Amino acid sequence: MSAWKSSIHEAGSSANWREKLPDLIGEISTWNKEIQPLVRKVSQGIRLSLQDGMLLYSYPNLSEIGRLANCVRTARFGKYAFFNSNVHVNQTNICVLSCKFCAFRRSKRADDAYALGVQSYLDDLAQYADYVDEVHTVGGLHPDWDVEHYETLFKASKKQFPHISIKALTAVEIKHISNLSQISFQETLSRLKDAGLASLPGGGAEILNDELRAIICNGKESSLEYLQIHRCAHDLGIPTNCTMLFGTIETLEQRLEHMIQLRELNDQTNGFQCFVPYPFLPDDSRLPEAQLATGSEILRTIAISRLMLDSIPHIKAYRMNIGDELSEIALQFGADDIDGTVQKESIMHLAGSTTPLDHDRVRLARLITDSGCIPVQRNTTYERFEIYIPPMPKRRQKLKMAYM
Numbered sequence: 001m002s003a004w005k006s007s008i009h010e011a012g013s014s015a016n017w018r019e020k021l022p023d024l025i026g027e028i029s030t031w032n033k034e035i036q037p038l039v040r041k042v043s044q045g046i047r048l049s050l051q052d053g054m055l056l057y058s059y060p061n062l063s064e065i066g067r068l069a070n071c072v073r074t075a076r077f078g079k080y081a082f083f084n085s086n087v088h089v090n091q092t093n094i095c096v097l098s099c100k101f102c103a104f105r106r107s108k109r110a111d112d113a114y115a116l117g118v119q120s121y122l123d124d125l126a127q128y129a130d131y132v133d134e135v136h137t138v139g140g141l142h143p144d145w146d147v148e149h150y151e152t153l154f155k156a157s158k159k160q161f162p163h164i165s166i167k168a169l170t171a172v173e174i175k176h177i178s179n180l181s182q183i184s185f186q187e188t189l190s191r192l193k194d195a196g197l198a199s200l201p202g203g204g205a206e207i208l209n210d211e212l213r214a215i216i217c218n219g220k221e222s223s224l225e226y227l228q229i230h231r232c233a234h235d236l237g238i239p240t241n242c243t244m245l246f247g248t249i250e251t252l253e254q255r256l257e258h259m260i261q262l263r264e265l266n267d268q269t270n271g272f273q274c275f276v277p278y279p280f281l282p283d284d285s286r287l288p289e290a291q292l293a294t295g296s297e298i299l300r301t302i303a304i305s306r307l308m309l310d311s312i313p314h315i316k317a318y319r320m321n322i323g324d325e326l327s328e329i330a331l332q333f334g335a336d337d338i339d340g341t342v343q344k345e346s347i348m349h350l351a352g353s354t355t356p357l358d359h360d361r362v363r364l365a366r367l368i369t370d371s372g373c374i375p376v377q378r379n380t381t382y383e384r385f386e387i388y389i390p391p392m393p394k395r396r397q398k399l400k401m402a403y404m
């Protein structure tokens with residue numbers, strides 16, 4: 001198996017990927033006239049505008065948009081698609097806020113409210129520690145857990161499981177911990193980094209528009225605060241992901257403005273490693289006016305993300321949310337990364353996800369090979385990579401079928 005290394009900034013992406021685009025895209029005249037100007041821009045490495053993004057949302061030929069996004073993805077990563085071995089441990093569902101779309105949060109007095117103390121958290125993690133190298137930890141805004149609690153938690157985790165990278169806390173959790181502890185974002189992140197925090201997962205961006213946020217997640221961090229907290233993390237050398245929750249009540253322009261704000265921050269900080277677009281799941285949550293995204297809209301949004309976000313290396317198909325089948329197709333529509341083995345997850349499953357949680361490395365890698373890609377296991381922060389070819393089921397070889 002071949003293995004290689006990268007830096008947190010390049011994150012495994014080819015450094016000269018723009019130079020490969022003309023060959024991959026080919027003759028502009030072979031593309032439909034309506035999008036030829038836009039294809040030419042991509043081929044020449046020219047950044048797409050909001051108007052270009054709107055054209056991509058209204059252009060009817062979805063497969064052609066997927067093909068263009070796939071060219072960009074191939075320029076950066078060839079046929080590689082990335083995954084990791086991780087587990088989600090959601091430390092508490094008690095939250096002082098009540099975002100309209102959230103099916104996870106509970107009040108402190110709810111019968112099914114829970115808060116994992118440090119030992120319970122470690123016990124939970126211990127069940128998976130032999131199989132994972134990342135713990136993804138996000139949860140509610142607990143009214144009593146300040147920076148000292150999380151310092152204790154992360155130090156204890158690193159002491160017991162030094163091989164497990166801690167990817168934890170969304171921007172609103174950082175804001176809440178800062179407020180409770182009466183210290184700045186910078187000091188909060190710095191102390192948590194010293195305690196063992198390796199990266200931020202990027203959740204909670206929703207749509208970076210304050211009028212919309214006042215409706216769907218009133219009280220959460222503002223758009224500016226989300227960007228400030230990620231900027232602060234990047235300045236401290238903490239890489240982060242960024243996300244977009246779509247299919248609530250936002251407009252297409254607002255989705256694109258959201259992407260543009262993220263790519264502009266990354267022009268300055270180069271600390272976002274991955275963008276994770278995921279649709280709102282309606283079951284059991286509380287936003288009846290949500291417009292809900294269709295399967296083709298999810299694929300289109302993933303492809304557009306790849307084309308708009310030229311400064312962010314990875315686009316993730318978040319299979320916890322969109323399911324395994326759509327994730328497999330998304331790998332041909334611009335996505336190059338797929339959320340890991342996971343094992344345990346509450347937030348999306350309480351919102352209605354039925355994605356299986358028990359994927360071992362073989363099943364996950366097969367999902368990637370089924371999409372025509374080469375599975376590459378990565379570490380949390382995209383610095384170490386290793387190709388992993390899973391044993392294939394024999395029955396597959398009997399079918400006469402074309403694969404990419």
Ligand code: SF4
Pocket residue numbers: 095096097098099102103104105139140141172217220
């Ligand atoms: S989305 Fe996060 S901050 Fe909002 S209610 Fe749910 S747990 Fe709390």
